[in-house]
Amino acid sequence: MLNNPSQDLSSRRLLLGVTGGIAAYKSAYLCRLFIKAGAEVQVVMTAAGTKFVAPLTFETITARPVYTEMFPERREVSPWHTELASWAELALIAPATANHIAKLACGLADDLLSTIMLTFDRARVLAPAMNHRMWANVATQENLRTVRARGFTILEPPKGDMARPGEDAGFGRMQEPEDIFHEVAHLLTTPRDLKGMRVLVTAGRTEEAWDPVRILTNRSTGRMGFALAEEAREHGADVVLVHGPTEVMPPAGVRAHAVVTAAEMSNAVRKEAPDADIILMAAAVSDYRFTDVSSEKIKKTKHSLSVPMKQTEDILANLPRVKPKQIIVGFALETENLLENALKKLHKKRLDLVVGNNPLQEGSGFGTATNEVMLISRDGSVEGLPLLSKREVAREILGAVVRLWHEKQPEIEKQKKPAPPRRRRTTSSARRKSANTKPKKTRV
Numbered sequence: 001m002l003n004n005p006s007q008d009l010s011s012r013r014l015l016l017g018v019t020g021g022i023a024a025y026k027s028a029y030l031c032r033l034f035i036k037a038g039a040e041v042q043v044v045m046t047a048a049g050t051k052f053v054a055p056l057t058f059e060t061i062t063a064r065p066v067y068t069e070m071f072p073e074r075r076e077v078s079p080w081h082t083e084l085a086s087w088a089e090l091a092l093i094a095p096a097t098a099n100h101i102a103k104l105a106c107g108l109a110d111d112l113l114s115t116i117m118l119t120f121d122r123a124r125v126l127a128p129a130m131n132h133r134m135w136a137n138v139a140t141q142e143n144l145r146t147v148r149a150r151g152f153t154i155l156e157p158p159k160g161d162m163a164r165p166g167e168d169a170g171f172g173r174m175q176e177p178e179d180i181f182h183e184v185a186h187l188l189t190t191p192r193d194l195k196g197m198r199v200l201v202t203a204g205r206t207e208e209a210w211d212p213v214r215i216l217t218n219r220s221t222g223r224m225g226f227a228l229a230e231e232a233r234e235h236g237a238d239v240v241l242v243h244g245p246t247e248v249m250p251p252a253g254v255r256a257h258a259v260v261t262a263a264e265m266s267n268a269v270r271k272e273a274p275d276a277d278i279i280l281m282a283a284a285v286s287d288y289r290f291t292d293v294s295s296e297k298i299k300k301t302k303h304s305l306s307v308p309m310k311q312t313e314d315i316l317a318n319l320p321r322v323k324p325k326q327i328i329v330g331f332a333l334e335t336e337n338l339l340e341n342a343l344k345k346l347h348k349k350r351l352d353l354v355v356g357n358n359p360l361q362e363g364s365g366f367g368t369a370t371n372e373v374m375l376i377s378r379d380g381s382v383e384g385l386p387l388l389s390k391r392e393v394a395r396e397i398l399g400a401v402v403r404l405w406h407e408k409q410p411e412i413e414k415q416k417k418p419a420p421p422r423r424r425r426t427t428s429s430a431r432r433k434s435a436n437t438k439p440k441k442t443r444v
């Protein structure tokens, strides 16, 4: 069963910003989806936004006035941009134009929406929509990096047609209203059930040097681990992320440690693991390193080459286990016998859950936005998930982790309870007791 977020948004308060892009026509339908789910939606439009869709459209859907101006002729006395900012639980801008994203990155406040956003300190989501050349522009990408680092969630535009179907295609079109609704509903309804807990995540690849120019590494991008860190943050956890070299921005709102080698990753994990309640080991750690690292570039010769290597430490198998309540999750990357090999890793590395996947399967593994995984728990239950986005996979893993956490706590409490005082038994009652003892259940 997929861990679907609740679609009931009764009384949840949402600010919907509409800026000037053709995708604004889709925002009317998006707005209706939120209203249908029971949310209260306050729409704020920029002047350019009103050129594409009339405020009356949104007023009719929301049964509320649409705000468009910072200084309207008739206005309430209070500073209403701060009032609107403190009313909403989440601010979504859909569509978010390149111009508006640039304003957010610079902290400009030259219209009502940008002024509200400068005072808004809760969940902020952008659904960018623009021509694919504007999206690819370095300035836009830098602005996106800036706002992402400040905690904005970006609903990345998929590849597809621009304004006129068939004319021009690329990355830049706004996500479909149903997808935006789904993401926002999830953000609004994710339970803060890991509040007060520490989650340690490892992500990405490690690199082992052979000489100053050559390294041994793998194709991991860090996306799966970053999605786990983001999801744990949404559940209210205090997240520590230990990651290897990556081209992807680590998520905002987590404590990130960048490392390069397996040994560095091991040191960082050993330091953080004792305080962690949940450990999610998604990193693709190099199993070998070069025995000798040359300080000079190694020259080629006429001969073939064998280079001696040593095993690196298995960080997961050697985790310091000081907290009995800890939940430990490992990944198993297997190109054959997935279930069998993943189960072996679960037992050998003493895990609560192992996430198995096959990088050769289409849409799975390194460098893809999606993954198809199998969740195998220590009680032997196996759950195969369909092909999902890495964020959705992370959601399922966190859901399973929270369930395992709740299952483990009563077991630990039982073990902690002092044994009842021993009563002296007569020989016959002791014999009767031993005769009644049932054999312990074992699981294969």
Ligand code: CTP
Pocket (backbone or CB within 6 Å): 202, 262, 281, 282, 283, 284, 285, 286, 287, 312, 313, 314, 315, 316, 317, 329, 330, 331, 332, 333, 334, 345
């Ligand atoms: N892992 C680790 N340290 C290593 C190797 C792996 O902590 N030196 C962790 C990974 O982060 C992952 C799990 O162990 O959670 C399994 O990793 P995987 O590469 O699938 O398996 P290995 O144990 O390396 O075994 P093999 O490569 O033989 O399949």
